[in-house]
Amino acid sequence: MSREYTLPDLTDIFDYSNGWFSDTSIGSLFYQTFKHFPSMRKVKYKINRSFVEAIKELYQQESSFDLIDHTYYNYFDNEEQEDDEERSETPNKELYDCILFCKDNLLISYFDECVRIAYADISEEEIFHILHICEDHKKDCEQLNNLFIVTFAHNYFSLKQSHVNKTSIKIDLHYNEDFSPVATEIEKFLMEDNKSGLVILHGKQGTGKTTYIRHLINIGKKKMIYMGGDLVDKLSDPSFITFIRQQKNSILIVEDCEELLTSRNGSNRMNAGLVNILNISDGLLSDELCIKFICTFNAPLKDMDQALLRKGRLAARYEFKELATEKVNKLIQEEGLDIPEQKTPLTLAEIYNYDDMDFSLGRSRVGF
Missing domain, CATH: 3.40.50.300 (P-loop containing nucleotide triphosphate hydrolases)
Structure with missing residues (x-):
């Protein structure tokens, strides 16, 4: 179909917080297109890209079907590369976002592997069918902790799930x-x-x-x-x-x-x-x-x-505070650390990095 859409600021289209894929912008786009205020459903787990193909197969015969998509490539900050030369030889990861105008009064966005459904005058059975398709294409759960990192951009707070290593402290x-x-x-x-x-x-x-x-x-x-x-x-x-x-x-x-x-x-x-x-x-x-x-x-x-x-x-x-001297020596003994008996308190960092060089200025290393 041939249709024109009014977009928000182009610099924000693919931003997590204020962009085209936010709840507010999806609702605005829905009203602009269908002249109805929408109900919204957001699927809060990650969905594989194959979901888009399943929705296309279901709705592409509709006269009002339309698809706007965006494929791009990027590195992620947590990828470790030894130097720029090696980085340039490593393939970029493909990212894909899209908005599907499925039929009159039904719009679905796929962004950051998450789905938003905006609709009006659509039966609950049809919405449940779409949600069932989401389940069929649900992304396997990542092994992450219950830790989230706060980020702040465009005057907007958001959360990013993160990972923290396990500890064996006593x-x-x-x-x-x-x-x-x-x-x-x-x-x-x-x-x-x-x-x-x-x-x-x-x-x-x-x-x-x-x-x-x-x-x-x-x-x-x-x-x-x-x-x-x-x-x-x-x-x-x-x-x-x-x-x-x-x-x-x-x-x-x-x-x-x-x-x-x-x-x-x-x-x-x-x-x-x-x-x-x-x-x-x-x-x-x-x-x-x-x-x-x-x-x-x-x-x-x-x-x-x-x-x-x-x-x-x-x-x-x-x-x-620093670990008391008797506790330092008990820790050395119980963990079998290759450190001589100490006569002064030490921090945990000083104990577990005892043989590392000390780069502090004007300070003699404790324990030597």
Whole structure:
């Protein structure tokens, strides 16, 4: 068929958040084409490209059938190449997106291996048949953790599923004696349903904070959302509340947030990002969202904002320090590490990288 379509900004057509394939744009395109407001169904699992061929076979005889597709090639950031020459010799991965105008009042988009169905005056039986086709072409589940990474683009927050390696840490062996009861309380708190709150983990680099977070991700059954230090300032963005309301009963890990949590230094105005955290973890929004925060940073916490210290607000706070000398030697003995007996505390990083060169400036290596 011959038909003209008015597109959004061409630079955004294939963007995840604001582009042609977003719910809003699909709905707008549907109304523009069929002059009806659509109902929407979104298939939340990945679909193989063979789904498109199955839909074409089902509807291509319809007089109003039309297909707009886009094939392109790209590398992914997590692909490791040793140099540019090797990279250029490696085949690109093919990506494919399309919109199918199946018949009057029925439009299907296929983007990022996910399907959206927009329709009006279409029987439930027909919609269920399309959903059954989706099931037939469902992509095999990837072996991923329950970890998601927050991204921010075009003033829009989104999530990308990620992977984290398993750990074999033993709390009683790899951490100081005072951490064991705190760890028990943290893990119990994180597993509770219908509860919000805040956990603060801080201390110098190499003391095991990240390893412990990795441990929590692997043992947890809840959705874990990681927000890197480069996005901490976005916690004050007005769209953050809209985003986080879609993540009910999840655990948000915020890294490098010392400045966010420190005192106002004489100012009466609280950091807007901290206001959002307090409202979500212990304010009016906490009853609705049931979101737990784990905030981490590397420096000692000298001036925590007093608003955080109110009784009942903090579920736990712990400062990670070097492993005590007796614990260091116990770890060396139990794991059979080729390290001489130590006479001073060491961080876990210093223990497990004992023979590596030390590139720090003006510092003698501990243990030598």
